[in-house]
Amino acid sequence: MPKFLTNINAISWYFLMPVLFIHFFVIAFPSILSLLLCLTDWNGFGKINYVGLENFEELFRDRIFKKAVYHNFIWTIMFLTIPVIVALIIAYLLTGIKRGQLFYRLVYFFPYILASIVNCLIWRYIFHPKHGLGGWFENQGIDFLSKSPFAMKETALYAVAWVDMWHFWGFLVIIYLTGMYQVDESLYEAADIEGATKFQKFRYITIPMIRPIFILSLIIIIIWSVPTFDYVYILTMGGPAYSSEVVANHLYSQAFQRMNVGYASTIGVMMFFYVGIIVGFFALLRRLGWEV
Amino acid sequence: MEGMMNKIFNFFLSFVLTAFFATSTFAATKVVWWMESDATTDPVVQEFFVDAFNAEHDDIELEVVFKEDINDTIRPALLSGSGPDIFDTPGASYIKIYQDAGLVKSLQEYADQYGWQDKLLEWAYNSGVFNGELYSIPKNYETMIYFYNKTLFEENGWSLPNNLEEVEALAAKIKAKGMNPYAYGSTGWQPTHEHLVGNYFNTYAGPDNVYKALIGEKKWTDPEFVESIELLRKHMVDDGYWSGGLETYYSLGWDDFNGEFVNRESAMLMIGTWGFNVTATNFAESSDDWDWAALPILHPQAGDKPNYQLATGGTMSVNAASKNPEAAAKVIDWILSDRARVLNVTGQLGYGAWLMPLHYEDSDFDPNIDPRQKRFLTEFAEATGTGNYGYTTWTFYPNDPGVHIWKDMEVVWAGDITPLEFMEESQRLWDKARADDALVPVGKR
Known part of the structure; x- marks a missing residue:
């Protein structure tokens, strides 16, 4: 048998090859194609004309794109704060619960396993101005939620983010909880002997000890915030008046509604570079000795 | 023995070939x-x-x-x-x-x-x-028409409007009764907005002007189109004709607004003719009666008879x-x-x-x-046979200007851009579509 086939160091590569092969045709090849398409005015079907950097010029003039980028930024900030803080606190509190912990974990994690369409419909009904909370409050003589937050341009983005965060934070609880269970119990015992409070143990033992998993969660949030699409599309389609439009939503509209596939590819390329910068940043931190 | 085998083989072969050609010929x-x-x-x-x-x-x-x-x-x-x-x-x-x-x-x-x-x-x-x-x-x-609660109209002595003045007077009377003039909503189907835009183009600017703009003999920025959009903005935002206001309109879906219409929360339903079925079904369970009418003409430049949008x-x-x-x-x-x-x-x-x-x-x-x-x-x-017809955006607009109509109308309603800016963008997209040879056939008027 040829030596390269039995080389123990190469065996893992052979097992990875089928996945790499599929990955190339499903992800890498279309991505490379997208890099080329961004220099064209292709509508998705017919002739492909080279237009140079025209799409990029158009992109930097596109007020909707700028708005969408800003919304993605807000979205990322929201996800880096609210669900993270809530999940950390809940996960820490759960470590102190011995009986019924599994029940709480299930309840918190449940929205994460629901399809996005189901989550969206639940919240659309809750915020329905007539049949939801608004209607109930109206019957009590209280003018609260009489207008759906999805229908107001001042609140639409936050309302959609709220629904997505409601579905997402249970996932964070589980991964933080997993990290917390790996912390050496003797550290807490030592802290107890020193008379540390619960908050002090959380701040000086738990947080530093789960740092790798915590940083990983932040990376996941930042990267997943870039292509966020489904909740926005189902609940508001980016409206009203683009007030909840995000970049992936704008890309979809350009590619599949306006049939500007070349231009949509330009948006895709910008998203790709943005994710590349984020990954590069964390790679740099790792190189500098940060435990990320 | 060999002869027997040959016979069997020949029989088998001819059977297979016959079956093959028979299925090929008659399949x-x-x-x-x-x-x-x-x-x-x-x-x-x-x-x-x-x-x-x-x-x-x-x-x-x-x-x-x-x-x-x-x-x-x-x-x-x-x-x-x-x-x-x-x-x-x-x-x-x-x-x-x-x-x-x-x-x-x-x-x-x-x-x-x-x-x-x-x-x-x-x-x-x-x-x-x-x-x-x-x-x-x-x-x-299909075309755009409006359904109305006939019983409600008879009870209140309301008559069907024929012009803008009558539309606005009727809307005021309906609102005074605590109802909405029209039921409608866009949840689940954002392009609903283009139904309203098309209605105002064809009943205010008029089908002749729309036709000229479609074939490039007129600009979409001409006053009649800008005024159409301004009137729609006024009726939607300032007057709250549809389901009581912009935010409610954004929040209601198909079942909601049909329910609103049959429950007397709204007196009329301005919709496409696809609404016949659900209207008939819903009213069959109600003590009220319904009927339909062509959209009223909102400006003399749109002609003197109602037109049906194609x-x-x-x-x-x-x-x-x-x-x-x-x-x-x-x-x-x-x-x-x-x-x-x-x-x-x-x-x-x-x-x-x-x-x-x-x-x-x-x-x-x-x-x-x-x-x-x-x-x-x-x-x-009869009406379309005599040339009395208008044009819907979803049949006669190329993709890009068509999407602009329903996506950006929300921006006008939000007050972020003026009707003129909206129509300027429309004209820009039409110019681009024309240059790209992306127009769809209109047919000579």
Whole structure:
């Protein structure tokens, strides 16, 4: 048998090859194609004309794109704060619960396993101005939620983010909880002997000890915030008046509604570079000795 | 023994060859049709078109595959040179793109052979003609009208409005009674906004002006169009005509606004003719009666008689890669050739689907047809036959300007841009579409 086939160091590569092969045709090849398409005015079907950097010029003039980028930024900030803080606190509190912990974990994690369409419909009904909370409050003589937050341009983005965060934070609880269970119990015992409070143990033992998993969660949030699409599309389609439009939503509209596939590819390329910068940043931190 | 074996072998061989040639010669040609799926429509189509066709034909076997979001499904299939023989599309703007890419077959020779031009209404036939050749046939036609609660109108002594002044006076009376003038909403279907824009273009600016703008003889930035948008903005935002206000309009879906209409929360429902079925069904359970009317003319420049906006709701075409285009054309012709059968199918669907634009005659109609529905069909045919028609955005606009109409109308309502800025962007997109040769056929007025 040829030596390269039995080389123990190469065996893992052979097992990875089928996945790499599929990955190339499903992800890498279309991505490379997208890099080329961004220099064209292709509508998705017919002739492909080279237009140079025209799409990029158009992109930097596109007020909707700028708005969408800003919304993605807000979205990322929201996800880096609210669900993270809530999940950390809940996960820490759960470590102190011995009986019924599994029940709480299930309840918190449940929205994460629901399809996005189901989550969206639940919240659309809750915020329905007539049949939801608004209607109930109206019957009590209280003018609260009489207008759906999805229908107001001042609140639409936050309302959609709220629904997505409601579905997402249970996932964070589980991964933080997993990290917390790996912390050496003797550290807490030592802290107890020193008379540390619960908050002090959380701040000086738990947080530093789960740092790798915590940083990983932040990376996941930042990267997943870039292509966020489904909740926005189902609940508001980016409206009203683009007030909840995000970049992936704008890309979809350009590619599949306006049939500007070349231009949509330009948006895709910008998203790709943005994710590349984020990954590069964390790679740099790792190189500098940060435990990320 | 060897002779016996040879005989058996020869017998076996001749049997196999005979069976092979027999099946090759007499096997029915299979025609596959990818059709947009709809839970109500699918069983009716299967029984009255597919099964009926197959029962009548030995030479062709029709198979319809009902698919969700046909436009997303058909795209990769056509690009890869596969896909069905016949396929549905949402409208002419898509056909234009397929035709440019050579993905759809010209039906001109079959149109000439079977006389489709005489079978279809002229405007409907023309909507599928690109560069002088037929590429698509409308599956359904529709227009914008309004339904009203007849009992409510009679109780209050309200009469149907004929001009802007009367529309606004009636709306004030309805609001004074604590109701909304119109029920409508856009949840689940953002392009709902374009229904309203089209209504205001055709009843305020007028179909002649819309036609001139469509063919490039007028600018979309001309005052009549800007004023149309301003009037729509006023009625939507300042006056809250639709379901009480902009935010409620954004929050209501199909069931919500239909419920609002039948429950007397709104007096009228301005909608496409696809609303006949649900209106009739809902009011059947109510003590109130309903009727419909053509949209009132809001400005003298729009003419002195109500016009009906032309719209095709979906089209059928033949795949350029089809191996059986003749058989596919025969299937299409079978459907176009029996008006009574089409009316039977569309009648079962409340005339909301498969209302093909054919030259219907009185004798084609089921004697039990709702007289209000029949009045629409005959009045529409008469009015459009005399050239009294307008244009919907979803049938006569190319993709980019079409999406702009419903996406950016929200920006006008939000007050972020003025009606003039909105129309300037519209003109820019039309100029681009014209330069790219992406316009869809309009037909000479």
